[in-house]
Amino acid sequence: MSRVADPTSRISLLRAAEEVFAERGLIGAKVEEITRRAGMSKGSFYLHFESKEKAFEQVTESFLARIGAMMPKPGHDMPHEPRELLRVWLEQDSQLFDFLWQNRAIVHIILGCQGDHVYLLQAFFRAMQENSCGWVRFWKGRGLFGDEVDEQLAATLICGAYNELYKKMIAAPKKPEVEAWLRVAQGMVVRGFGTTKLIRAYDASVHGAHGDTT
Amino acid sequence: MSRVADPTSRISLLRAAEEVFAERGLIGAKVEEITRRAGMSKGSFYLHFESKEKAFEQVTESFLARIGAMMPKPGHDMPHEPRELLRVWLEQDSQLFDFLWQNRAIVHIILGCQGDHVYLLQAFFRAMQENSCGWVRFWKGRGLFGDEVDEQLAATLICGAYNELYKKMIAAPKKPEVEAWLRVAQGMVVRGFGTTKLIRAYDASVHGAHGDTT
Amino acid sequence: MSRVADPTSRISLLRAAEEVFAERGLIGAKVEEITRRAGMSKGSFYLHFESKEKAFEQVTESFLARIGAMMPKPGHDMPHEPRELLRVWLEQDSQLFDFLWQNRAIVHIILGCQGDHVYLLQAFFRAMQENSCGWVRFWKGRGLFGDEVDEQLAATLICGAYNELYKKMIAAPKKPEVEAWLRVAQGMVVRGFGTTKLIRAYDASVHGAHGDTT
Amino acid sequence: MSRVADPTSRISLLRAAEEVFAERGLIGAKVEEITRRAGMSKGSFYLHFESKEKAFEQVTESFLARIGAMMPKPGHDMPHEPRELLRVWLEQDSQLFDFLWQNRAIVHIILGCQGDHVYLLQAFFRAMQENSCGWVRFWKGRGLFGDEVDEQLAATLICGAYNELYKKMIAAPKKPEVEAWLRVAQGMVVRGFGTTKLIRAYDASVHGAHGDTT
DNA sequence: CATGAATGAGGGTTCATTCAT
DNA sequence: TATGAATGAACCCTCATTCAT
Numbered sequence: 001m002s003r004v005a006d007p008t009s010r011i012s013l014l015r016a017a018e019e020v021f022a023e024r025g026l027i028g029a030k031v032e033e034i035t036r037r038a039g040m041s042k043g044s045f046y047l048h049f050e051s052k053e054k055a056f057e058q059v060t061e062s063f064l065a066r067i068g069a070m071m072p073k074p075g076h077d078m079p080h081e082p083r084e085l086l087r088v089w090l091e092q093d094s095q096l097f098d099f100l101w102q103n104r105a106i107v108h109i110i111l112g113c114q115g116d117h118v119y120l121l122q123a124f125f126r127a128m129q130e131n132s133c134g135w136v137r138f139w140k141g142r143g144l145f146g147d148e149v150d151e152q153l154a155a156t157l158i159c160g161a162y163n164e165l166y167k168k169m170i171a172a173p174k175k176p177e178v179e180a181w182l183r184v185a186q187g188m189v190v191r192g193f194g195t196t197k198l199i200r201a202y203d204a205s206v207h208g209a210h211g212d213t214t
Numbered sequence: 215m216s217r218v219a220d221p222t223s224r225i226s227l228l229r230a231a232e233e234v235f236a237e238r239g240l241i242g243a244k245v246e247e248i249t250r251r252a253g254m255s256k257g258s259f260y261l262h263f264e265s266k267e268k269a270f271e272q273v274t275e276s277f278l279a280r281i282g283a284m285m286p287k288p289g290h291d292m293p294h295e296p297r298e299l300l301r302v303w304l305e306q307d308s309q310l311f312d313f314l315w316q317n318r319a320i321v322h323i324i325l326g327c328q329g330d331h332v333y334l335l336q337a338f339f340r341a342m343q344e345n346s347c348g349w350v351r352f353w354k355g356r357g358l359f360g361d362e363v364d365e366q367l368a369a370t371l372i373c374g375a376y377n378e379l380y381k382k383m384i385a386a387p388k389k390p391e392v393e394a395w396l397r398v399a400q401g402m403v404v405r406g407f408g409t410t411k412l413i414r415a416y417d418a419s420v421h422g423a424h425g426d427t428t
Numbered sequence: 429m430s431r432v433a434d435p436t437s438r439i440s441l442l443r444a445a446e447e448v449f450a451e452r453g454l455i456g457a458k459v460e461e462i463t464r465r466a467g468m469s470k471g472s473f474y475l476h477f478e479s480k481e482k483a484f485e486q487v488t489e490s491f492l493a494r495i496g497a498m499m500p501k502p503g504h505d506m507p508h509e510p511r512e513l514l515r516v517w518l519e520q521d522s523q524l525f526d527f528l529w530q531n532r533a534i535v536h537i538i539l540g541c542q543g544d545h546v547y548l549l550q551a552f553f554r555a556m557q558e559n560s561c562g563w564v565r566f567w568k569g570r571g572l573f574g575d576e577v578d579e580q581l582a583a584t585l586i587c588g589a590y591n592e593l594y595k596k597m598i599a600a601p602k603k604p605e606v607e608a609w610l611r612v613a614q615g616m617v618v619r620g621f622g623t624t625k626l627i628r629a630y631d632a633s634v635h636g637a638h639g640d641t642t
Numbered sequence: 643m644s645r646v647a648d649p650t651s652r653i654s655l656l657r658a659a660e661e662v663f664a665e666r667g668l669i670g671a672k673v674e675e676i677t678r679r680a681g682m683s684k685g686s687f688y689l690h691f692e693s694k695e696k697a698f699e700q701v702t703e704s705f706l707a708r709i710g711a712m713m714p715k716p717g718h719d720m721p722h723e724p725r726e727l728l729r730v731w732l733e734q735d736s737q738l739f740d741f742l743w744q745n746r747a748i749v750h751i752i753l754g755c756q757g758d759h760v761y762l763l764q765a766f767f768r769a770m771q772e773n774s775c776g777w778v779r780f781w782k783g784r785g786l787f788g789d790e791v792d793e794q795l796a797a798t799l800i801c802g803a804y805n806e807l808y809k810k811m812i813a814a815p816k817k818p819e820v821e822a823w824l825r826v827a828q829g830m831v832v833r834g835f836g837t838t839k840l841i842r843a844y845d846a847s848v849h850g851a852h853g854d855t856t
Numbered sequence: 857c858a859t860g861a862a863t864g865a866g867g868g869t870t871c872a873t874t875c876a877t
Numbered sequence: 878t879a880t881g882a883a884t885g886a887a888c889c890c891t892c893a894t895t896c897a898t
Contacts, residue, residue, distance in 0.1 A: 451756070451757065452756060452757050453667060453669070453670075453756040453757065455666075455667065455669045455670045456667075456669045456756060456757045540754055540755075540756045541754075542665065542666055542667040542670060542754050543665065543666045543667065543670050553809070578826060581823060581826050582826070582830075584803075584806050584807060584810050585803040585806060585807065585826070585827055585830050586803075587806050588802040588803040588804065588805050588806025588807065588809075589798075589799040589800075589802040589803045589806075590802065591802050591805070591806065592798050592799060592801050592802025592803075592805065593798060593799065593802065595767070595802075596798050609795060612792060612795050612796075612799070613799055615834070616796075616799055616830070616831075616834035616835065617830075617834070619833045619834045619835075620829070620830035620831070620833045620834040621830065621833075
């Protein structure tokens with residue numbers, strides 16, 4: 001019975017569950033290992049969760065909600081100056097990657113979903129893809145991406161590049177210097193799909209970053 | 215003399231195993247389901263495989279060997295003309311994607327690896343990353359990628375973009391027209407990291423593709 | 429179907445079955461191992477035996493019949509001279525031990541019987557006990573065993589001593605010189621239960637064995 | 643705090659395991675039958691034992707240790723008077739037979755050992771044989787057994803006789819009057835191998851037992 | 857709330873037996 | 878007849894879940 005119980009125990013259970021689900025997947029995870037890592041008894045698991053599956057869903061779905069809210073979205077409040085836009089983009093990505101680093105265990109869970117829970121994986125990627133698509137549309141609307149750019153395809157490629165960057169990050173034992181990476185990724189996207197105007201702004205921003213003392 | 219071994223049985227088992235492993239993962243897969251789909255009895259599984267785990271390893275490792283041999287590698291025999299190079303690249307990628315489409319079930323298995331078998335996943339991505347890295351070095355050597363391009367990072371981003379393209383492909387119920395996609399991906403890479411010389415060759419190739427009657 | 433089939437194959441199967449049943453017991457024995465040792469195919473087992481259990485019963489019961497017929501029985505045709513009697517006894521035991529050595533595998537099977545087949549074991553020991561009892565009665569009838577000797581108990585002890593001798597024999601890799609052993613055993617029985625008359629005859633026979641030229 | 647472990651459960655499991663192993667042997671025994679007889683669920687077996695084999699080993703090996711400690715051993719503290727010695731011997735055997743009666747199920751297990759566990763059987767008989775041998779040597783040292791007695795062979799015959807007595811005992815539904823049997827057995831051994839001195843002491847002890855009021 | 861012993865359904869594996877050739 | 882591939886019942890063991898304390 002999901003009574004409130006000692007909130008510390010619930011949290012340690014969730015943390016442990018995250019870990020074990022990340023390492024072994026839903027089926028491979030054993031309730032006993034989760035409770036052992038949480039320093040609790042096997043029985044207490046069921047004071048907090050209805051079942052192993054429910055715990056899994058709770059861990060993942062709450063994360064999916066958070067990541068959904070977290071994803072940078074293009075909006076009316078975006079600055080008009082391209083250089084400024086690029087800066088905002090970089091900053092938001094940086095924040096996103098921070099968040100993903102914090103929650104790398106859960107992301108791992110979602111990426112490893114199989115069987116009856118693939119919908120999580122699909123939801124995750126659909127969300128990313130759509131968000132990315134929204135951005136491509138935004139850039140095109142501003143005349144900074146070429147008109148001929150296929151929105152879906154560009155979004156796919158961009159998503160993929162960033163995903164791989166993400167995997168590279170979590171493969172490291174401690175968080176690497178992601179900002180430099182993100183800048184390079186931005187460079188690829190800008191040159192790959194941007195109009196001359198955007199590319200020029202990007203080049204300026206790179207120079208500026210190096211010599212903005214002028 | 216003896217009842218002759220049904221030659222299809224081993225193959226149907228492998229196919230069914232692939233399917234079920236792809237859907238459920240190693241642990242989630244049930245031997246009984248594999249044999250049911252293969253239209254055989256539970257016991258016959260063990261005429262062909264030592265254990266469920268061995269079957270899994272056989273399915274995946276033989277694929278890893280094949281894909282390793284299949285991956286296009288840059289070599290001395292590459293043409294010197296940039297346009298020609300781009301054509302070869304596209305062609306090879308196209309073949310690779312064909313192969314991956316044929317084996318999408320196994321790829322799915324490998325991508326979903328967890329627990330004691332993550333090494334499969336890691337081997338897979340390491341192989342891709344290294345191959346990609348080799349290509350970036352090759353392009354730089356030919357003066358077609360900028361000297362300032364970070365090989366590792368570029369390889370990561372390119373890999374990621376192609377991976378995503380791959381996932382987009384296998385998400386479709388029937389094989390989509392991948393060549394057009396690959397051309398766009400090539401465009402992104404060329405513009406993202408290539409020198410003016412390469413970009414010009416690419417633009418020419420695109421025009422040529424459209425109107426090579428001139 | 430127990431058709432006659434090639435009699436060699438039936439015999440090699442029986443021999444192999446004996447071996448394997450002796451080593452592993454009825455349940456532990458695997459049909460495949462039996463046929464492998466017989467150099468035949470798994471299926472051929474069922475051309476000769478209805479089932480594993482039936483094969484087991486055949487192997488053991490036919491032996492029980494043979495051993496029953498073989499056991500030396502006291503009769504009217506026994507010589508009257510005590511020394512002669514002792515000689516016949518020794519000779520018969522010697523023959524019996526030969527036979528048991530030849531069939532040590534089956535004896536081992538019977539001694540290891542469990543479960544639904546303990547009746548074999550019980551039949552075997554009952555037969556021995558009764559036979560032994562008959563002998564004790566016979567010796568008493570001839571006035572060569574003390575009147576006060578408890579027939580049942582003496583039979584039990586004698587049986588036990590000979591059984592152990594038998595086990596000592598089969599524990600050896602090749603057949604040891606059993607006759608000397610049997611003579612010692614005879615000595616113990618004679619002195620243990622015999623009247624002075626018998627003991628004197630025994631002593632004489634021992635001397636005679638050494639120096640019967642007198 | 644927790645549901646307290648039923649202290650009887652381990653013991654009933656051991657008892658049931660003993661029973662079933664005795665009836666069916668290691669391979670023939672079914673875990674489910676053991677737990678059923680213990681009035682418990684199948685799973686609980688594994689709360690107490692690592693595996694069926696381990697349970698078997700535990701049951702038997704702990705018994706082998708106890709029986710080893712229990713076996714009467716000849717020592718310096720033995721009385722010097724032959725009649726006294728015979729009395730002590732009888733008493734110790736009586737105790738041993740009591741113990742064996744208590745543990746008849748386990749003895750049965752060991753006697754029925756086959757396959758990979760014959761070493762139990764062998765250890766058991768080796769221990770008995772050696773112990774018996776020690777006694778023969780002791781009697782010879784005291785000049786109560788003939789010098790010409792072959793120690794090994796005598797030990798074998800004596801062991802065998804006592805073994806058979808033991809089997810006779812456990813074949814009975816309730817414990818029979820073993821002391822009388824043991825006295826007869828002693829008689830056979832004394833007469834069979836003893837010197838006149840010992841035989842006279844034995845005869846005296848038998849008379850004494852009957853008419854020690856004199 | 858917390859504990860961990862107890863439960864029992866479920867799944868991997870074995871192997872006696874059958875059957876197509 | 879002979880073969881050995883195929884079958885499927887049965888059994889050991891695991892582990893999610895329940896329950897008595």
